[in-house]
Amino acid sequence: MNGIKQPELIVEEDRLLLKKALEVICGKWRLFILLHLADKTRRYSELRRLIPDVSEKVLIQELKALVLLGVLEKQSFNEVPPRVEYRLSDRGKAVMPLLLQIKEIGRHFI
Amino acid sequence: MNGIKQPELIVEEDRLLLKKALEVICGKWRLFILLHLADKTRRYSELRRLIPDVSEKVLIQELKALVLLGVLEKQSFNEVPPRVEYRLSDRGKAVMPLLLQIKEIGRHFI
DNA sequence: TTAATCACTTACAAACCAGTCAGTTACAAA
DNA sequence: TTTGTAACTGACTGGTTTGTAAGTGATTAA
Numbered sequence A, B: 001m002n003g004i005k006q007p008e009l010i011v012e013e014d015r016l017l018l019k020k021a022l023e024v025i026c027g028k029w030r031l032f033i034l035l036h037l038a039d040k041t042r043r044y045s046e047l048r049r050l051i052p053d054v055s056e057k058v059l060i061q062e063l064k065a066l067v068l069l070g071v072l073e074k075q076s077f078n079e080v081p082p083r084v085e086y087r088l089s090d091r092g093k094a095v096m097p098l099l100l101q102i103k104e105i106g107r108h109f110i
Numbered sequence C: 001t002t003a004a005t006c007a008c009t010t011a012c013a014a015a016c017c018a019g020t021c022a023g024t025t026a027c028a029a030a
Numbered sequence D: 001t002t003t004g005t006a007a008c009t010g011a012c013t014g015g016t017t018t019g020t021a022a023g024t025g026a027t028t029a030a
Helices: A012-025 A030-036 A044-050 A056-069 A090-107 B012-025 B031-036 B044-050 B056-069 B090-107
Strands: A074-076 A083-088 B071-077 B085-086
Touching: A012 A056, A012 A090, A012 B031, A012 B090, A030 A044, A030 A056, A030 A090, A030 B012, A044 A083, A044 A090, A056 A074, A074 B031, A083 A090, A090 B012, A090 B031, A090 B090, B012 B031, B012 B056, B012 B090, B031 B044, B031 B056, B031 B090, B044 B056, B044 B085, B056 B071, B085 B090
Parallel strands: none
Antiparallel strands: A074 A083, B071 B085
């Protein structure tokens, strides 16, 4: 057990971190949802209009997952018709700069 | 058609960039493969040992896809037993710093 | 002679992801 | 009275991803 780091080797902790990171960014719609919430709180219906290709079911399912992960916060108002707002949590805000940068990866492959 | 940018809106170009970026980083194994090739060329068998949970079939399939995407380069030597090496392409090297940072997203969710 | 190494390929099955479509609640407008 | 709106839910289905298991060919080591 020496103290020398072997930076090229992926260790158990890295595996966990990567797995968690992939949960947040992977999937056909997650990044789109997050980027649309980058700057402001939005209602569910607003997100539907902004990402028209996603189905209702999947959008709700993904929003739920992102809330569970702790990237988003959800606020329901007792109104009729209902109003539900989604916004970034503190964690979500913390990772936003990186998420915005991910788009730049694509630039190398167009 | 005014010239004012609305930075909060995701436009067609963003969609394309994001889609391309997701091709590179998404999937259960892609990032692992890329990170193991971050610093050095490696043989196929070496990657198998470094990522023991991935099946042979999927590893080869993912390597093939990454070569096709232009992130990796493959070199086969006419030897017996065969020797095949994988390394980052120039594009791959260009996006590496960002890929390494992605792990840090996970740190917020452990 | 048998087993092992290396980089694959193929057939098949299970798991996961995403999509359609119909239905729900409560009110408001036509 | 019918229609519309908002935010969902659940059944069902097709498609993609991932996994399992077996086999290939050339060569060396035991």
